[in-house]
Amino acid sequence: MKASSISQQLAILRKYHLVKSHRQGNYIFYSINEPAILKVLDSAKEVFNNHLVQVKNALQKLE
Numbered sequence: 001m002k003a004s005s006i007s008q009q010l011a012i013l014r015k016y017h018l019v020k021s022h023r024q025g026n027y028i029f030y031s032i033n034e035p036a037i038l039k040v041l042d043s044a045k046e047v048f049n050n051h052l053v054q055v056k057n058a059l060q061k062l063e
Contacts, residue, residue, distance in 0.1 A: 010030060
């Protein structure tokens with residue numbers, strides 16, 4: 001991704017207080033503002049992985 005695209009995405013996440021940032025010299029460091037967000041992302045990953053397993057199994061049956 002281009003740096004400008006990442007910057008725009010981070011600005012949106014900051015706007016909604018999903019991430020926080022702090023500057024050190026020329027660098028800006030970002031971190032998750034609310035630890036519960038990680039639980040949501042873990043759950044979304046689990047749902048996605050389960051779907052992939054189902055698709056894989058369906059494709060194997062077609063072989």
